[in-house]
Amino acid sequence: MKPSTIRSVIMASSVGTMIEWYDFYIFGMLAKTISTQFFPEGNATAALLSTLAIFAAGFIVRPFGALVFGRLGDLIGRKYTFLLTLVLMGGSTFLIGLVPGYKTIGIAAPLLVLLLRLIQGLALGGEYGGAATYVAEHSPAHKRGFYTSWIQTTATLGLFVALGVIMLVKLNMPDSSFNAEWGGWRYPFWISLLLVAISVYIRLKMSESPLFSKLKEEGKTSVNPLKESFRHKANFKMVLMALFGAVMGQGVIWYTGQFYAQSFLENSCKIEFEQSRTLLLWAIFFATPFFVFWGWLSDRIGRKWIMMTGMLLAILTYRPIFNTFLTDTAITGHTIGMPADSNSIIKSDTLLSKKEGIKILQHKVTISSFNQIRFKQKRTDTLVLAEGETLYPPLSSAGITDYNKIQFVLKEDAKPVISEKKIPSSTYWKFVGLVFLLILYVTMVYGPIAAFLVEIFPTRIRYTSMSLPYHIGNGVFGGLVPFIGLLLTTTFPADPLVGLWYPVGIAALCLVIGSIYLTNKIDENVDD
Amino acid sequence: MNKIKRALGILWFLLAPAVIYFLVDRAIVHIDPAGKKDINNPVIWIIIIGIFTPIAVGLMIFGWFAIKGEYDHLPESSDELN
Numbered sequence: 001m002k003p004s005t006i007r008s009v010i011m012a013s014s015v016g017t018m019i020e021w022y023d024f025y026i027f028g029m030l031a032k033t034i035s036t037q038f039f040p041e042g043n044a045t046a047a048l049l050s051t052l053a054i055f056a057a058g059f060i061v062r063p064f065g066a067l068v069f070g071r072l073g074d075l076i077g078r079k080y081t082f083l084l085t086l087v088l089m090g091g092s093t094f095l096i097g098l099v100p101g102y103k104t105i106g107i108a109a110p111l112l113v114l115l116l117r118l119i120q121g122l123a124l125g126g127e128y129g130g131a132a133t134y135v136a137e138h139s140p141a142h143k144r145g146f147y148t149s150w151i152q153t154t155a156t157l158g159l160f161v162a163l164g165v166i167m168l169v170k171l172n173m174p175d176s177s178f179n180a181e182w183g184g185w186r187y188p189f190w191i192s193l194l195l196v197a198i199s200v201y202i203r204l205k206m207s208e209s210p211l212f213s214k215l216k217e218e219g220k221t222s223v224n225p226l227k228e229s230f231r232h233k234a235n236f237k238m239v240l241m242a243l244f245g246a247v248m249g250q251g252v253i254w255y256t257g258q259f260y261a262q263s264f265l266e267n268s269c270k271i272e273f274e275q276s277r278t279l280l281l282w283a284i285f286f287a288t289p290f291f292v293f294w295g296w297l298s299d300r301i302g303r304k305w306i307m308m309t310g311m312l313l314a315i316l317t318y319r320p321i322f323n324t325f326l327t328d329t330a331i332t333g334h335t336i337g338m339p340a341d342s343n344s345i346i347k348s349d350t351l352l353s354k355k356e357g358i359k360i361l362q363h364k365v366t367i368s369s370f371n372q373i374r375f376k377q378k379r380t381d382t383l384v385l386a387e388g389e390t391l392y393p394p395l396s397s398a399g400i401t402d403y404n405k406i407q408f409v410l411k412e413d414a415k416p417v418i419s420e421k422k423i424p425s426s427t428y429w430k431f432v433g434l435v436f437l438l439i440l441y442v443t444m445v446y447g448p449i450a451a452f453l454v455e456i457f458p459t460r461i462r463y464t465s466m467s468l469p470y471h472i473g474n475g476v477f478g479g480l481v482p483f484i485g486l487l488l489t490t491t492f493p494a495d496p497l498v499g500l501w502y503p504v505g506i507a508a509l510c511l512v513i514g515s516i517y518l519t520n521k522i523d524e525n526v527d528d
Numbered sequence: 529m530n531k532i533k534r535a536l537g538i539l540w541f542l543l544a545p546a547v548i549y550f551l552v553d554r555a556i557v558h559i560d561p562a563g564k565k566d567i568n569n570p571v572i573w574i575i576i577i578g579i580f581t582p583i584a585v586g587l588m589i590f591g592w593f594a595i596k597g598e599y600d601h602l603p604e605s606s607d608e609l610n
Contacts, residue, residue, distance in 0.1 A: 059579050237598050240590040244540075476579055483576070487554065487567050513540075516533055517594070519602050 009138045010150045012206050013131040016086045016199040017151055019192070020127045021158025022165075023093040024120055026188045029166055033178070033185045037101040038110045046102065049110040061118050062475035065125020066467035067226065073130050073463030074225035077216070078137070079208045081463070082130030083200065089123035090196025092116040097189025101181040125475075129467030136454035137209040142299055148450035149295020153288055156442070159258060160284045165191060167277055211459045225464040229457075238456050239469055245518045246452060247473025249311045249510025250445040252503035255478035256318065257438035258284075260503070263482060264322060265431070268496060269329040270421050279428060283435035287443055294447030302520035303448040303455075310444025311511040318500050321434050326496060328427050477506055530600040537594025544588040551577050 027034065039050035065085075073081035096116045102109045131151050139147040169184045178184040207213075215221050222228050230236050258280070265276045294306050423431070457465040485499030492498045555573040566572055593599060 059575055063579075233593075233598075234603065237590075237593045238603070240586055240593070241599065244587060244590055472583060476583065480576070483566060483572070486565065487558070490558070490565065490567055491554075512536075516529070516536065517599050521604075 006138055006147065009206065010135055010147055012199075012202045013082075013135050014150050014154050016082065016203055017127055017131040018154035018158045018161065019195045019199050020086060020089045020124055021155045022162045022195070023089050023158075023192050024124050025159050025162040026093070026166065026192075027096065027117060027120065029162055030185050030188070034113070036179065037181060037185075038099070038113045040102050043102075043107075045107060046110045049114045059476050059479055061121030062125040062471040063468060065122035066129060066471040067125075067464070068122065069126020070129055070229075070464030070467035071225045073126070073133070073467075074222050074461050077208045077212055078130050078134040078463060079203070079206060082127055082134065083203050085123040085126040085130065086196060086199055086203065088119055089127065090192055090200075092119040092123070093189055093192040094196075097186040097192075103181065121475075125467065125471050128470060129463050132450035133454060133463050133466065134209050136451060137211040137459070144454070145298035145303065145448050145451040146292065146296040148454065149292045149298075149447045151450055152295060152443075152447050153291045155254070155446070156258065156284055156288055156291070156439070160281060160288070162188070163277055163281055163284075167274070167281075171274070215459055220460060222460040225461045228461045229465040229468070235457065235461065235465060239465055241513075241517055242453060242456055242466070243469035243472055245510060245514035246307060246449060247469045248477045249473075249507040249514065250307065250449055251473035251476075251478030252481055252506045253311065253314050253445050254442050254474060255481040256314070256500070256503040257435075257442040260481050260485065260499075261322075261435055261438050265325060265435075269325050271329060271431075272422050275423060275428060279432050280435060282432045283439050286432075286436050287439035290440055290443035291447040294444050295451065298448035298451060303452040304514065304518045304520040306448050307445045307452070308511055308515055310441045311507045311514070313444070314438075314441040315504050315507050315511065317437070318504055319497055321437060322497050322500060324434060325431065328430070329421055329423060530597065533594055533599050534597055537591045537596075539591070540594060541588050541591030544584040544586075544591070547584045547587070548577075548581055551580055 035050055039046040069081050069085055072084075093116075096113055099105075099109055099112045099116070128151075131154075132148055135151055136144055136148050165188045169187045170178050173184050176183075208216075212221070228235065229239065262276060262280050265271045265279065266273070271279070298306050453466040453470065454462060481503055484502040488498045488501060489496075551573075555570075555577060558567045559570045559573055560568040561570070563569075
């Protein structure tokens with residue numbers, strides 16, 4: 001095959017898959033705004049629909065999509081199946097951006113959004129297996145890992161583009177415009193239509209996979225891919241081995257390195273929105289080439305030990321890395337940024353005039369409130385906040401209206417309630433390095449896995465057989481990282497890093513199973 | 529190595545029901561209609577237990593295959609899978 005042809009194959013597959021990831025992520029990243037627009041608090045039905053939209057799309061619908069589209073891909077071909085998933089994903093994303101809010105059309109709004117979100121999950125379940133299979137079936141044996149690794153960059157690049165687009169929109173308009181019913185949060189959804197149109201145009205020009213075409217010509221395609229994949233013991237045992245020996249560990253490392261890390265920096269370390277996002281963007285930027293590097297290396301030394309090493313490194317270093325995030329952003333007592341004199345007056349008139357609550361920027365720590373502040377209005381009225389209570393909404397709700405005459409008197413036992421922190425440059429780049437390490441582990445486990453999965457299964461049922469373990473590993477095991485993290489944190493509140501035991505435990509289990517049961521041998525011939 | 533594969537099969541076989549028991553137990557402890565966190569939400573637990581149970585059964589089958597020596601030899605060509 002000509003180099004230009006294989007480049008086109010890789011580009012057509014990768015761009016489309018990246019756009020599908022972009023579409024899937026923007027919903028999650030804008031979940032807060034979406035929830036305000038479509039799933040208002042206090043409405044039980046809307047809350048139920050919100051839960052289903054968040055959980056069912058990832059956990060149930062993705063594996064189900066793998067079965068539906070995997071079967072279709074093994075029956076009618078790779079090209080048209082992953083073209084269909086692209087159109088479904090792009091169409092549903094664009095339509096989410098067009099659904100009027102709950103205020104306008106009531107319960108129809110969350111119902112429509114749930115339906116479109118489920119279509120997104122279904123489409124995503126069918127996309128990856130098709131793209132990986134399509135590229136692998138065009139690749140020569142000695143470059144299969146290298147070529148398929150380009151597909152492996154797409155999930156991370158989709159996250160990168162989603163983060164970048166949302167930041168660009170958000171930073172170019174006030175929050176009120178961004179969060180309005182027809183505000184800026186809809187732009188990333190609308191942009192999807194353009195991206196998908198370009199990708200569909202590129203994919204339409206591609207030919208069917210040569211291996212699948214050959215099978216079809218010979219009349220050897222599967223009649224019932226689901227039955228052959230999961231009811232024939234010989235193949236089913238390989239599906240189980242792929243899931244428990246490779247994809248399960250890869251899934252939790254992928255989610256921990258990119259999503260859990262971001263959430264941890266933002267929620268546990270309280271790093272401000274822009275810094276926590278740009279930090280991740282830099283780390284992704286530096287780490288992404290390593291997907292291709294490990295894919296290339298896997299063609300030379302085998303897939304297994306690269307993936308297992310990635311899991312081992314994650315198991316050994318997760319807690320020290322996350323502990324560094326915590327300790328380097330810790331605020332000890334209220335000594336930072338607080339006046340020594342307990343009766344000092346903090347002048348914040350300019351900030352108060354915005355009626356945003358109190359933000360005191362000292363020593364690069366932004367503090368939204370203190371647990372003990374007395375507000376004096378004209379030196380007579382006093383408001384003392386209870387412990388943990390914040391100053392939001394604006395002070396007018398507390399009966400204080402003359403903002404220019406308010407003084408703040410810190411009581412002796414005042415403690416800062418941190419809303420967000422701006423970390424200094426040295427810490428920022430140190431954290432970029434640490435997040436880079438987390439994503440490097442992702443590249444090690446994820447870079448070679450497409451070639452690994454393709455080589456396990458025969459062409460006639462490859463799409464179905466590799467899609468299901470992939471989406472159970474990533475959608476279920478990976479998608480559960482935040483929930484199990486919360487469960488563990490609630491059960492064992494004394495340890496702020498306890499949530500990491502889930503990915504560490506799953507990765508350790510997968511490491512043992514993978515090391516013992518998988519083979520490092522590369523299957524040269526996937527033409528069977 | 530084959531002996532280790534088979535012996536560990538027992539562990540995988542037993543681990544699966546333990547996981548299901550753990551999830552059901554945690555669900556009973558944490559489900560709280562008055563609670564506001566995700567872990568208090570019964571719908572989420574139903575989804576998670578519903579999706580995890582077949583996966584745990586898969587782990588049991590994986591363990592069973594390992595005990596029976598199905599992984600002593602891995603297929604070297606697709607003909608062995610057809």
